[in-house]
Every structure is written in structure tokens, then in C-alpha cells.
Amino acid sequence: YKIACLPGDGIGPEVTDSVIEVLNAVAEKFQQSFEMSKYLIGGCAIDATGEPLPQETIDACNSADAVFLGAIGGPKWDDPNAKVRPEQGLLKLRSELGVFSNIRPLTVFPKLLDASPLKPELLKDVDFVVVRELTGGIYFGAKNRGEDFATDECRYSIQEVERITKVACEMAMQRRKILTSVDKANVLETSRLWRDVVSRYVAENYPEITLEHQLVDSCAMKLIQNPSHFDVILTENMFGDILSDEASVLAGSMGLLASSSLGQGVGLFEPIHGSAPDIAGQGIANPYASILSAAMMLRWLNLTKEADAVENAVQQAIANDVLTRDLDATSSVTTKDATLAVIEYL
């Protein structure tokens, strides 16, 4: 398997190295072969080439079986008015690869209940997936800046809503078959389209699924008040950005949360945490979210037993208190320690 590795900025390179080490261990144990090469994206790409996503990286991703991304951005490239910015690289990568569905599973590790801001009784049985539309909406609509105003257009087509609904439905069918579609249909025209299309598509193709619609403001409350209610949450790009980050606090740390971005072609896998410039280069970043993202990648490549083995190894490492600083403030476990623990439990 050819894996394009895009370390990016901040702690990105450190956690990408962990993934490479773990995948090498998986290859050895399971007689697989992973060809992993590194390519530039984000701030480091701007510094080296002037562009946040060089053509060489796009080509490498397109000819790979899967892409692993560390993280992008940092204070050095933080000016939102700069012509060239790291995020443009990520947005362009998503659109070049056509990965229209971003999938973020949310489970709470019992060991980490203490780290969550929520009362533990609310976290029992929390187990849901956010399915976010990733290549449409206000992120990719026309933008305009006049002398004294600015505009962004949010646009969705029926086909864009249908294909992401299908992804969410397939996921729900493997789970509790409860689909919560989130919109702002009492205000937005795109949300009214969204709600119509989702309702019709689910009724026609997945009659076994229980579909509910929630307004985004109300969903932002229920995620905290009653998180165990949810099974699959389906939403558009901007709402998904906000709600999936909000949901991540339930787990106690972003350091455990993996994501995949899928379309027709190659899949993109990344931890949901950012580049964490404050701890970059110190060797103390939590690599578990990245390793779990690599496990999602293995599963997507149909390497099921390999994926299971990696997930189990991470679970064992956590159960045995191999916790980086974000999970246990008193700990001195390094990125390297945590990576080696996972490899050992493998």
C-alpha cells in the first residue's frame, strides 16, 4: 500500500512519525508492506515553495492508496489577510481529492472520564459519529470583498446533499439506525433544501432508519445536555465544523479523536487536533489520535485485523496509564513512550 504522508506544521511532523513507526510495526507483524513518503502541505509548504499545497503533493496523493495528514498552521502564518495561508492548502486538498464526507467518531474512554468537563453520568453510553459535508457550502461558495463590505455565498445542490446523506445512512445502518440531520431550516434556504432532500432520500432508500431533524442551535445544546441520545449526526460543512469540535470536548481530550475524509477516490485520514504550536518540537504531543486515524485508514483499506490490532493496542496503552500530559497533567510520558507502548501491545 502506498501511503502519502503529509506531516504539515507544529506537532504534525511528530505525530506523523509515530504513525509511520506504528505502520512499520503492523507491516512486520502482518506481512504487509506500506510504502510511505512525506510531502509538503501548509505553512512549511509556503516557506519552501510559496504555495500551501504544491502540485507535487497533489500528484502524490492522487496516486497513493491513502493519505495521512498531521496538522497545519501556526502563528508564523496566522495573518488572515495574507494572500497565501496554510488553511488554503487543506481546503484545496479536500476539494482536489473530492473527499466530500468527513467522519468523526466520538467515544469516551472510561479511563478518561475525569478529564471531561461533563458530569460522568452524562457520558455513559456516549457513542456517536458526526458526518460532515466537507467540499460544499459556505466554505467553497463565491467570496467577495468590496470597499466597505464582504460577502460569502453558501450553496448546496441536491446531488451534494444526496451523496453525503447516503454516507450517513450507510453508517447508521451499521449502528443504532438513528439519524439526526442538523440544519437551520427556519432561516436558511440551503437548510430547507437540505431538509427536503434528506427526508426524501432516507424515506425512499432507508425506511428502517429513524430520521430526526434538529436545528443547529438546539443541537449545540443537546450535544452537551444529552450526548448519549445521538447515533449518527449528519450536517453541512460550517455547522459540522462547529458541532464536531464542540462534541470533541466530551472525550476529555482532542488527543484521542480520529477522522477520515472520504469521497470516490483516495481517503484522507487525520487527527482532529490542530498543530498545537505551544508544544511543538518538545516531543510531548499525544500521538493516539493520529494512530487511531491510521487505524481508520487500515479499516478503510480492508485491513480489518490490522485495524483491530492497532485500536486494541491503543486501548491497552491507555488502560495501562501510558498517558501523555494532555490526558494526565502529572505525567511525563513522551510521544515516543506512547508510540513504543502501542507497538509493544501490538
Place this chain on the structure above:
Amino acid sequence: YKIACLPGDGIGPEVTDSVIEVLNAVAEKFQQSFEMSKYLIGGCAIDATGEPLPQETIDACNSADAVFLGAIGGPKWDDPNAKVRPEQGLLKLRSELGVFSNIRPLTVFPKLLDASPLKPELLKDVDFVVVRELTGGIYFGAKNRGEDFATDECRYSIQEVERITKVACEMAMQRRKILTSVDKANVLETSRLWRDVVSRYVAENYPEITLEHQLVDSCAMKLIQNPSHFDVILTENMFGDILSDEASVLAGSMGLLASSSLGQGVGLFEPIHGSAPDIAGQGIANPYASILSAAMMLRWLNLTKEADAVENAVQQAIANDVLTRDLDATSSVTTKDATLAVIEYL
């Protein structure tokens, strides 16, 4: 003082009656006079006149000193594709009155710590205000529905951003002088304008204020992880809708949260909870959010000692366990009981 009362739908009429009773008691005690009349808005207005905001209501609001609104909407008028919908009445009211700033204070009553989904230690010292732009952005931009697509435009002008920034700054100056401006400047053109204008305006006019910028996804996390960090949160219409509802869960119940919507002219005061159709007509709705909204109204009318008296009375009622069902599941306190308690403590 002329107060236009807009009871609306669901529990709206019940909590509006509580406000009227409390204001009558205030009038008597403080030798004031409030002339209160009721006008139609929302679903009941659609049923009676075909329109969610009849001209008579607009005229009455414009010639009043202040407007109190209960709540609007309900299952009967819930079809997002209906031509006429209750929410249109509320949006039109906001724009007709030009109330461009929505102000939602968030404090946590010690008595209600148990009702919050967050761990109590996180709620210590939580005391912030959300200042939401209310008459611009994607709510009021051009909408379009084609055969197979839909669009919504988000638009902001410099002047719209400046005037809401001024409101937030004035508020911050009365408080801890920390202003958190929330946007999505790494993706949206309107957010880049927002950030530019806020930065310049604060630097030029309020040098004592500490200004920080947060991305909306990150703010959605920090509101839960570290809510005591915030003092004044300033944001645009759509983000403000989501974040202020999210923030409301901290308090344990929406039943205590008041809001005001202000512009150049008359002010609009309403509880942030909705019409709660599930408990409408049963006489068990919590009237405190409405009574506290009336207190905000009194304060805005410069009736400071009257406002203080009402707020103290609500605090005493709560401290003496006059708690409706939303605050204490085992309670049988009715709307009437809670209202009478406030009047007694007055």
C-alpha cells in the same frame, strides 16, 4: 411607560402574564405606571390574520417605550416549506425595530449547579455576556432556490460591524474589559472583514480593552472547557445563535436566561427559551427568564431600583426553593406560584 406585550405561542402567553403581574406589582410599589397591551406575533398571528407580524403589531411596538416578547412557534406551524412561518415574524420584528444587538448575560445560580451538565468546579466564577449581531449576516442576505440548488448570502458592511463592536466595547468597559471576538477568518471573507474592523475599532477607541480573536470552532470548545475565561463574547448573527444557545446549557436551565435586543429606538426583551409546546397550557412553565427579561427592560428604561428589586426578588424565590419542574424534577411549583413568590419578595 408604554410596554407592548407580544405573548406569541406555546408557553409565551403564560410567561407574559407573569411579567404583566410582576410589572403591576412594581408599579404599585414604586409609584410608576406601565401601560401594557397585547399584540399578535408568530403562529397565533398567522391563524388570526394570515401574517406572522401584522402591521398593527409593528405600529404598536414602534410607538411603545419597550417591547416584551414571550415566545413563538410550535408544531402546528412547523413546516419549513410553508409560505408563512412564525419565525418570519420574529426576524421581521428585529429588522423593523432595527435591534441590531442581542445581549445575553450568562450567570450560574449557585443553587442550580446540580442542574448543569458540567462539573461544578468549572462553573465557579462563570459570568459572561454574549453580544450577537442580530439584523445582518446570512439571516438577512439574499436567498435563492433553483431547480436543483439553493443559496444563502452572508453579507456584512463595515458600518454594521462597527456599531455592534461599539455595543460590546461599552459592555466590556463596565466589566472585566476582556473582549473575545469570534469569527471564522481562516475561511470566510465576511469574517476577515469582521476581524479587521473589530481590531481597528477597539484599538482606536477602547485601548484599555484586551481583545482576543477566536475561531468559532475553537470557541465552541472553550465555552465548555473553560467558561470562566470569558467576559464579553462578540460575534455575528449565525455564530451568535449557535454559541449563545450552547452557552445556555451552563446555567442548568434555559428557564433563567434573559435577553435584550437593542438598536437606536425601542428595545425588545425576551426570555431565550422557546415556546415549549410540550408543556404549553399546563401552567407549569418557568416564568423567571421572562421576569428577568422584564428586569433588563426596567434597567434599560433607567428604572434602576425597580430592576434591582425584581432581580433580588427572583434570586430570593430561587434561594427559597421556589423552583419549577425544569429546575427541580420533583417539584410541583406552578407558574402562578413562582410569580406570586416574586411579587411577595418584591
